[in-house]
Amino acid sequence: MDQALTRNQLAERALQALHLIDLTSLNDDDTDASIAALAASADTPVGTPTALCVFPRFVGTARAALAAKGLALPIATVTNFPAGAADPQAAARETAEAIALGADEVDVVFPYRALLAGDAQVGRELVAQCRVAAGDKCLKVILETGELRGELRDAALIRRASEIAIEAGADFIKTSTGKVPVNATLDAAAAMLAAIREAGRTVGFKAAGGVRTAQEAAAYLALAERELGVGSTVPAKFRFGASGLLGSLLATLGHGKDAQRPAAY
Numbered sequence: 619m620d621q622a623l624t625r626n627q628l629a630e631r632a633l634q635a636l637h638l639i640d641l642t643s644l645n646d647d648d649t650d651a652s653i654a655a656l657a658a659s660a661d662t663p664v665g666t667p668t669a670l671c672v673f674p675r676f677v678g679t680a681r682a683a684l685a686a687k688g689l690a691l692p693i694a695t696v697t698n699f700p701a702g703a704a705d706p707q708a709a710a711r712e713t714a715e716a717i718a719l720g721a722d723e724v725d726v727v728f729p730y731r732a733l734l735a736g737d738a739q740v741g742r743e744l745v746a747q748c749r750v751a752a753g754d755k756c757l758k759v760i761l762e763t764g765e766l767r768g769e770l771r772d773a774a775l776i777r778r779a780s781e782i783a784i785e786a787g788a789d790f791i792k793t794s795t796g797k798v799p800v801n802a803t804l805d806a807a808a809a810m811l812a813a814i815r816e817a818g819r820t821v822g823f824k825a826a827g828g829v830r831t832a833q834e835a836a837a838y839l840a841l842a843e844r845e846l847g848v849g850s851t852v853p854a855k856f857r858f859g860a861s862g863l864l865g866s867l868l869a870t871l872g873h874g875k876d877a878q879r880p881a882a883y
Contacts, residue, residue, distance in 0.1 A: 623836060631836035632870040634851065639667035639858045639867075640694055640723075640824070644796065648672070650679045657683030659864065660691060663873050667864065668853040669694050669723060674712075677719045694723035694758070697748070700795040702727035702762055704740045710747035713757075723756040724748070725792060725824075725859075730762040733779055741779065742786045749787030758790035758824055758857075759783040761810070764800025773809040780813035790822035792859065801827025804841060811845040823850075826859025832870040835863060 623631065643656045653676045660666050670680045671694040680693050697712035698705075713724050726748045732740045745759055761783065766775040780791050791810050794801035802825040814821045825838045835858060842850045850856060868874055 632832040635835035642671040654683040692722035695721040700797040704729035704732040706744040710751040713751040725758040745786035759788040763806035776809040792824035794827035796827030824857040
């Protein structure tokens with residue numbers, strides 16, 4: 619599919635994808651300076667990504683850095699990250715604290731190891747409690763699909779985790795933390811999109827970790843539109859969790875030389 623795209627079609631997809639990025643830095647060595655640089659990179663010659671995603675301690679730094687550039691993008695953060703502990707109360711407490719710090723969106727890691735061990739209820743409880751803690755803010759649930767799938771398993775657990783998260787109140791379901799060997803894949807995305815299609819309400823999809831090129835982004839966009847319709851690839855329903863992707867998109871759009879590339883996801 620990617621090979622069939624003309625240069626103009628790829629550029630159209632690149633521009634579309636750029637406006638769907640949660641521009642992300644979740645590195646152990648992040649600093650106020652690196653997060654300020656991340657925020658500055660959001661001001662591109664062709665517009666801005668949807669949001670910035672940083673650790674909770676950098677929410678204020680990110681907001682101030684965006685304000686200095688005259689930008690007012692939402693700030694996302696992560697909780698229960700990256701381990702996905704099976705502790706609903708702790709995850710809810712972290713989520714409430716993140717909201718108190720000023721986060722507009724929270725990406726919480728689903729307790730995927732518990733589901734692998736046969737416990738579906740703790741995931742349901744964790745998402746439900748985080749839903750309450752997040753209030754009216756956007757709650758994205760990270761399924762860690764690469765771990766759920768594994769080498770010898772089919773996509774049934776990904777579908778099940780998606781259904782649990784949706785039933786418990788997720789606004790988005792997200793593939794990955796970006797901290798495991800296998801992150802976003804088209805197969806995992808297809809299973810998640812199928813669950814969204816059957817949800818009976820609007821639920822967003824976020825591909826995170828491993829989406830690095832305009833061609834790869836175009837493949838995810840095409841898949842979502844096939845599964846859910848053209849209207850599914852808007853910021854309220856579709857995101858990329860990425861950092862290096864921004865540079866590839868800008869290069870595709872002819873701004874490679876001047877593009878600032880943020881830190882790795």
